[in-house]
Amino acid sequence: MSNWNSYIMYACTDELKRFWTSYYALDNNKKILFIMGKGFDPRMNNNIKLLTNTVDTLNMECLLVDFPYTGTPIYKDLIDQNKSELMTLSSKYNFKVKNEVRADFSGQWESGIKNLCSKLAEINFTDVNDIIVDISSLPRSIYFNILRTLYSKFQYSDMNLFTMVSENVTMDNAIIEKSYKEVNPIWGFNAKLGRASLIGNLNISIPLIGEGKVNALRKIITEFQADDVCPVLPFPSKNPRRSDNLLLEYNEIFRDILELEPQKIAYAHEQNPFELYNILNQLILNYKASLLPLNKKICFGISILTSKLLSLGALLTALEHRDEVAIFNVSAEDYKINMKTEEFIRLNDKSEPFLMWIMGDAYK
Template structure:
């Protein structure tokens, strides 16, 4: 179990009693098993009291040697309560170890996530990181390029209440082309229309995005999202090959399911096309009504994504 510390100033600390309730229930369910806890810090202090986010690097460091997983036939990572930076780097490290050391006899590697858009909307992010950057292991060479020569294509996956995140990411990336990604089809058929309405001024009046640049990916199918993102980025790279190709940046401001599609795209294109994952994180979270949110949990759906291994066996 990963125990991540957001720091004493995090607005999430007010929900500690609810965390303790869940922890107690988990230990009850695992009463006959050994629960190993690994602690990581999401922040470290820099000079002059400034903070630097280190959770992604510490998460990747939890898996330091392939021998830690060599004897397992099945590995399951539940990302339901993990910050994006933590599970991106952790899952990326698992995939790289499996591809490098167990390609011929890969374990079954699963990602599980409890998905509920209604709950996501009720969790409000408080304060945006001042120092944003590319996730550890998913820099795509972008973090090293100060004066980039290649054109940069940015694919932000849109979600609710992310206007400030989008603006901050745009300033950081300075893209030449923007392809906003909308969740459609989705459980709420009007969700993509509402997102366009919310961000209309930013996308079409300030950033001058062409309507044909809009992309649509199924809200509940990370593999289809992975395929469409990969195809779009490769098409851009091939079209601009005469100029030396292009760099691509993906930012995910939507659900964890679509984030998995983003992760797979960035990982698959590693070493082929420079793809960076720029994460704009928050300094804490607040919940509108915790009791109401608990009632909504009954509507949550569990998704299991099978990434490596042998899905079918012969009798």
Template sequence: MAGKMPERWSTYARAAGTDLEALFSSHFNGSPRKVRFILGRGFDPRMLTGLALLRRICPSLSIEVVLLTYEEGDQSPSRTYDEAVQKNLEELGRIVPAAQLSSRNINMFSAERRRMTSRSAEGQFKTAGEFASITDVIVDVSALPRSVFLPIVAKLLHIIDGQTSPRMNLFVLADENPRIDSLILEEGLDEEADYIHTFRGDAERESAAAKPRVWFPLLGENQATQLQRIYDLVRPSEVCPLLPAPSQNPRRGDNLIVEYRGLLFDSLRIDPRNFLYASETNPFEVYRQLVHAIEHYAKSLAPLGGSNAIVSALSSKLLSIGALLAAYELKRAGSRVAIAHIEAHGHRVAVEMEELTRLAKDGVIHGLWLAGECYED
């Protein structure tokens, strides 16, 4: 990586709550637009909050909905919540008519029972021709796993980057609620972690084996096993954890350090100066912190041939987008950053679904404008 890389998202557009409503009202009600809205099928009560908000604010807006479906298997713990999934689908039918709804299935396993989720997700959208009449794409990640939405958002950015002006607008929505996130637990973790498709970096190349590996895990609650298994895959020379701070709970960062103290300090002996910090609600801060840190290590270790940077998003879905933006931009600049991840066979809710639905009312919808008109020269 030669010289300092320009930051694509050094200025950015994001909004939440009533500010997001005002942004959508101004943008979508101001001129004729056609929207493709991508969301995931699931039991999470936040699955439809973004779509419902858009329809309420823009009742006459032309919206095509693409529902992403995926089967975790008959034995998946998630099957316990099939009734909640059905309720969400019935509500979806009330928001958009059947003629404006299509579904695409993501294969989580190959015929040989090998994980292929991120590869299948990346292949759902192939060329700009699929979006010939679309002015805006919105991806709501609230009910999507990272192995699905990370490659999809990256693919959409790639498609838009190949367009000529005027380019499509790309928005990402996330109904952010740390309390709910902490109550939806992954069950049946894979035995081994792997890398997200198209973000495998140089970590597996023999020619790069001698380069020091620097690992940047974004920390979130209840991820001790995930953290350990990703560490077993990466085997880093240096670890730079990123903590969500500032946060709604002022002690959240401290609590995470206590939760992972054994691994971070007793086993890995991380220097406290290695910690990175970014606002709990601003993925663009995550993006900036990671880009700067990865550039720093690449420059510092240049006499040794450079470094291998590996990112892992174990925090909220909102902050996971920041990790993706850093990896995407660095990849386009010629730095092969990897995203290490581990998948689960399903999820378990630590409270009754009625309580989860009640807590969902306290969430805040965040909107990120990642590409399009506001970035045009």
């Protein structure tokens, strides 16, 4: 039975306000650790602002996760503006912003992730009841490992673990990734597979498709030699034609390189990572039932080319099938906003908050 066959998720501002109000009315002495990223994305403070505006008396500390850039960040003004806004909230609502957890990424990215996880595991969580991880301004390889570390540490405890994201597909598509690095599984999500051990396995590729990632998918296809491929498209979606547009964008790869048949394509609601998790979980179970008699070693390579919200479905799948699922993410060397900064910031007005209850009281 899957861990999140039944789940709790809240979407949209009004729904979240009702939840926060009732949840903390029951016990306003709960100690909260709010973990978030320090970045240029205007969505950085959306969720902590919503929480403090809804419940103005909270026993809360905020932990900022910083990730160094190479040289001076191109959007340093946006980063400084976000940090200033957070400190203003801190003064207004009387919560402490703890010293930033800043991993050393001066060497390899992988060593920086290990460093970050070690620092996170050493934090004193005494008396903390709720941990809220806001991924809105965190890179995937970082928030995947933050949530993996916390889940492993507290999965048999009474800790409540939530994750939040401020979702805005238009803003996601406006952030252009430049000069992709070498494709490797995210550290901590490699299904115990090295390059050599890929030989002799049956490899199943499950790319989660999103806009503007055609070149990234090409790199993944080259790196992860798959025996079968099952892409997942976002549907239903706010734009009814989104999946059709993606089929056109990836047509050459799907038709000429992968030679996909239509029945090989799966669909998951673009705003429900738990639904995606259940779809991925069932896909894995079906493949294992069919292929295990042929080969005892099967690796499922899930490529996260989609939104941060849907990516959480892949994270939950990897937590449950840790030794069988490798998560591929093509990290970029740099990012660029493909519109004027002022216009990009205005888009934030249409961002939507989502909260996923990952573990804790709701699942007892």
